[in-house]
Amino acid sequence: xxxxxxxxxxxxxxxxxxxxxxxxxxxxxxxxxxxxxxxxxxxxxxxxxxxxxxxxxxxxxxxxxxxxxxxxxxxxxxxxxxxxxxxxxxxxxxxxxxxxxxxxxxxxxxxxxxxxxxxxxxxxxxxxxxxxxxxxxxxxxxxxxxxxxxxxxxxxxxxxxxxxxxxxxxxxxxxxxxxxxxxxxxxxxxxxxxxxxxxxxxxxxxxxxxxxxxxxxxxxxxxxxxxxxxxxxxxxxxxxx
Numbered sequence: 001x002x003x004x005x006x007x008x009x010x011x012x013x014x015x016x017x018x019x020x021x022x023x024x025x026x027x028x029x030x031x032x033x034x035x036x037x038x039x040x041x042x043x044x045x046x047x048x049x050x051x052x053x054x055x056x057x058x059x060x061x062x063x064x065x066x067x068x069x070x071x072x073x074x075x076x077x078x079x080x081x082x083x084x085x086x087x088x089x090x091x092x093x094x095x096x097x098x099x100x101x102x103x104x105x106x107x108x109x110x111x112x113x114x115x116x117x118x119x120x121x122x123x124x125x126x127x128x129x130x131x132x133x134x135x136x137x138x139x140x141x142x143x144x145x146x147x148x149x150x151x152x153x154x155x156x157x158x159x160x161x162x163x164x165x166x167x168x169x170x171x172x173x174x175x176x177x178x179x180x181x182x183x184x185x186x187x188x189x190x191x192x193x194x195x196x197x198x199x200x201x202x203x204x205x206x207x208x209x210x211x212x213x214x215x216x217x218x219x220x221x222x223x224x225x226x227x228x229x230x231x232x233x234x235x236x237x238x239x240x241x
Contacts, residue, residue, distance in 0.1 A: 007214055007223075008197075008231030012240045016202040019236045020050035023200060026234075027055070028064050030144060030196065038065070039129075041072045041145040041186070041194070043156070044087030047202045048146060052095035066101045072126070074145060075156035075185035076109035078118065078174070085181065086111070115174035115182045123172040126190065135171075135193045137228045145194040145227070149201045153209050153220025157185035165221060188225065195229035206239040 013019040031038045042048065054060055077085045081092070088108035096106060107125055110118035127133050130141045147155045157175045158164055164175050164187060171190040175183045191197070199222065201210055210233075213223045225231070 007216070008233060010214070010233045010235060010240075013234060013236050015236050015238070016047065016050055019047070019200065019202055019234055020054050023051050023198065023234050024054045024060050026198075027051075027144060028060060031065050031069055032063070034065075034068070034143060036068065038069045039072065039142045039144075040069060041074045041142045041191070042087070042091055043074055043146040043148045043200065044076070044090060045148040047148055047200045049090060049094055051146075051200065052091055056095040056098040061099055064099070066099050067105075069101070070105045070107065070129070071096065071101070072107045072142070073109050074147065074191060075183055076111070078111060078115045078182040078184055080111055081108065109172075109184050115176065115184060119170075119172045119174045119184045122184065123170065126171055126186075135189055137193075140193045140195045140228055141190065142194040143196065145191055145197045147191070147197060147199045147222070147225065149199055149206055149209065149213075149222050151205050151209055153213070153218070153222050155199070155222040155225065156191060157183035158188070158191075158221040160221060165224070191225060192227045194227050197225060197227040197229065197231050199233045199235075201233060201239045202236040204238040207241045210235060210239050211241055 013022050055064060073087055076087050079085050081089050110121050149155055152160055162175060164173055167173055167187045168189055170187055172186055175185055212218045
């Protein structure tokens with residue numbers, strides 16, 4: 001069950017800019033070290049925006065192996081891709097449209113049809129790329145999964161008190177309650193099937209929830225992420241308290 005081990009490794013950075021620089025180097029090194037295809041599951045929100053822009057900048061763009069990296073999304077708002085709240089749209093504008101990534105390496109969550117149908121289609125995409133309908137802990141689906149932390153303890157669209165928290169069979173589901181807009185999210189099994197899960201946490205408004213998780217025993221959604229691989233928290237000084 002999720003939430004049965006320690007929080008993992010914590011790295012504290014000075015501020016959001018230092019966090020973005022550090023994670024950009026960490027992700028670049030991991031991708032460079034991989035011999036073949038490298039799969040990354042992206043997070044939405046304001047904290048990773050600076051990371052994505054940095055990866056696409058002159059300082060990083062030429063060193064990153066774009067042609068070997070495939071991009072996925074841990075969750076998405078069920079809105080058109082050009083909507084300002086679209087996680088895919090944000091990543092496209094800040095990073096993916098500015099770098100030499102093959103279009104076939106980009107796998108956004110569908111934003112058409114019904115939310116339930118879109119979730120099923122994305123699940124089928126993941127299963128096709130993984131090559132199986134059952135996840136094997138010895139063969140993680142992702143090389144890196146990036147996650148954020150909400151002040152209420154949510155991560156991806158695993159929202160407090162929602163049935164999605166208990167889903168262990170489906171890889172992707174629609175979440176129709178708990179937020180003004182419908183969301184589509186990977187479930188714990190898909191998120192946890194990763195060689196490295198990295199939380200990016202910045203801002204004083206995250207300090208209270210991060211301290212609760214760090215103390216141990218918390219049952220908020222983010223505290224229950226228990227990956228098959230490494231768990232690391234990149235936290236700026238304000239969020240670290």
